[in-house]
Amino acid sequence: MRVSLKDVASHAGVSIKTVSNVVNDFPHVTPAMRARVQRSIDELGYRPNLAARHLRKGRTGIIALALPELGNPYFAELAACVVDAADERGYTVLLDHTGGRRDREVLVSQGFRSRVIDGLILSPLELEPEDLALRSEQVPLVLLGERDYDLPYDHIAIDNVAAARVAVRHLIDLGRRDLAFLGARRGQQSRPALLRLRGWREELDASGLPNDEGLVATTEGWGHADGARAMAYLLDSGRRPDAVFAYNDLIAIGAMRVLSERGLRVPEDVAVVGFDDVVEGRYGAVTLTSVSPDKPAIARAAVEAVLAGLLDKEYVPRRVQADFELVERESTLGRR
Template sequence: MGVSLKDVAQRAGVSVKTVSNVVNSYPHVKPETRERVQRAIDDLGYRPNLTARHLRKGRTGIIALAVPELGNPYFADLATAVIDAASQHDHIVLLDHTAGLREKEVLVSQGFRSHIIDGLILSPIRLETEDLLARAGGPPLVLLGEREYDAPYDHIAIDNVAAARTAVRHLIELGKRRIAFLGARHESLRQPAHLRLRGWREEIRASGGVPDESLVLATDGYDRRDGAAAMTRLLDRTDPPDAVFAYNDLVALGAMRVLTERGLRIPEDIAVVGFDDIEEGQYAAVSLTTMSPDKTAIARLAVDCLVERIASGASTAAFPRRILPGCTLTVRESTIGRGRPGTGA
């Protein structure tokens, strides 16, 4: 069998777990430790043998992860977390990019490349329930994301309505009354349910207000440019909002750029809340308050479910699970300003 993880660990003077962390690209290893382990790996000529164990069971040890956008840091974070979680099960991950197109999502879900993958984690945008029901055989499948299906597959998704309500409640508690929603979907695109928009409506009603639909702005996509364009349209009206809840952080960051250009103060004039907790929001000149989905839990649960389904040998789940990982409010300067961390006032 050649050189083992244990041999490397002994030579480097670290635990087997540490060697495994280095080999599997786990991020939180000190550079000095990583270097020491890498030197031992190089000296001994260690080669990780990822697939031998799987091949004995007629499997490849490869799972696919299909996401709509690589350019969205949320999906890059999620992909990194899935790669980490999969490595704990000795699986490697192939990434697919669907661009959120139904055609590509169908292609992926119907087992494209099924001869080389043991299972699939899919975050769909436009896939329909009928597409899933039409799926014949193919590898085990776990679904991620906001879209809801009545189909025999495990589904991991945060509670988008509850999370949106938390975000809006935070703004209401800060005294904001004209809260815009940036990033509604164009009706023409036949897109998923507007769960976050529904949460916006429900929370405004729960506070005794009436949702002002003129404050709901549709966008072509969910990028910075979409947020900037929507914010510009909103500010060009006579009666601007005093707060913005954006579909995601990219939309929020695009909106904040426009606020800064116009000389408006964040949060005094207009407070902003995003969604996703991408790192960019932490480092913005005014750091971004956001809803933080537990990406590590999402990734771990998705991989755990998938590995279990792979082990069961069945392509569909007789009792599909619907699992809701946590999503918490992370308060930063874009709602409470500087120098008052941790308070909501």
């Protein structure tokens, strides 16, 4: 049978109110009393009924997380970090898959699940500012990624331009001079792909190297096959860069496969840098140098922003810039 507050109180020889104060971490409980109650909690195996607690406060204890690509390792790893961060605060995560479609993103952002969630964390690709400007739903909304909506919602992202420049600088410092960019997209100037391409251009300019647009390859998607096709396109066109900066790790891994098939060595002939630092890149035949966003920090900031908006009616949404680092591995440094 489930252990109740009453059982704990009886075991510890204190009132139910005292046990409740300890469970809810009220500060006025003395250390000795807290230790006494905690011993009874541990011995009896008491677990608080979080669902009942949330319902008493008029909440569900559920945060929705809406992502564009659940099959993408970056989003899968980010989702795991959000689940962990929410669990630390006693919340459950409801996962939604938008496919990066505007109609799905509009539906999610307008609160079609608002009766069952306390807040929404959304990583949009196609959602437009006018879609959010019409939002009447009161459930707290936190945005992830690089779409700049200039609206009063929490927004958490890394500086993609700065991150790209760090990656390109690493390649230049290694003596590479013909740097390709794989994963460009047409239009959509606020999207991560063009921000990273902008960083590629800016660092080349700062280093006095030419912006060779012939070394920029566009892709339809952001998977392994897209990287393989982009790399093959450059090589088939007669261009052979001595370094590649890819929009993400999946494109980088696809590119490395084609380089190997064409008899080119990584990094001796072509150095490769990816973006996202997904687990797959750490265990290939050649481990991948990658820009690593601080995914746990992004997740914690998103969950904290949802709860701040839920608990504080005077809360002012913020823009949070998460950290990143370049993790150097064999695809640029070789085996050591």
